[in-house]
Amino acid sequence: MSDGTDAPAQPESPVQSVDRAATILELLGRHDEAGVTDMAAALGVHKSTASRLATALEMRGLIEQTEERGKYRLGLGLIRLAGAATARLDLSQQSRPVCERLAHRIAETINLAILDRDAAINIDQVLGPSALTTHNWLGRRTPLHATSSGKILLAHLPDPELADRLTEPLESYTPHTVTDPAILRAQLEKARADGVAYSLEELEPGLNAVAAPVFTFNGQAVAALSASGPSVRLTAQRLPEVCAAVRAAAEEISHRLGHLRRP
Secondary structure (H helix, E strand, C coil), X not given: CCCCCCCCCCCCCHHHHHHHHHHHHHHHHHXXXXXXXXXXXXXXXXXXXXXXXHHHHHHXXXXXXXXXXXXXXXXXXXXXXXXXXXXXXXXXXXXXHHHHHHHHHHCCEEEEEXXXXXXXXXXXXXXXXXXXXXXXXXXXXXXXXXXXXXXXXXXXXXXHHHHHHCXXXXXXXXXXXXXXXXXXXXXXXXXXXXXXXXXXXXXXXXXXXXXEEEECCCCCEEEEEEEEEECCCXXXXXXXXXXXXXXXXXXXXXXXXXXXXCC
């Protein structure tokens, strides 16, 4: 236990620092506010160590100083993080029954994906009665330009952010992968207008997919709902029917998230 002096502290490991930072957040969660001395006592460290941790948390907006100098409380940055976690939880909860009905209706694999930096990551999956169980996409990161989910997420990015992503070279996965940024941009513009994007054997030979955007209450495209299956079953003749079903399901999830459908 610290005696409150500022004697030199021993170097701490990254894991130890994270654990101590979490302890500070928990301390402030139990109390309205706390000073550096209180933090040091809770952590069993010198005040200088507690002060460095508090400063780092303050720079991230996770804690903030009160009007009384030296006292801290939880910061607004935590609201942003909590909101993101809540939104993802709501997304999974609201989409699951819709995905199950869609999988049963079209008998193909249904995935829900979100944008994760330079990839689309599948956060939920429902297998239809005819789905190939060998294709487990749950938790898998997939390239944006070669998947239907990735394309529909790209199509709803702001122009400056989209321009940064449409740079060469785009990796080729099959002979059908679109690697020309100009051609891809044209596809994205059509996908945005049509409300649906396609991937026709662009990620894997013999695999077709279609995706539609899921919007939150503020009109932001927060996810992509996709249906995928073998090209011998998800044929060009069947795609319009599947597209309509996927688009309707995505609209239902969007409505559940508070999005008002545009006229």
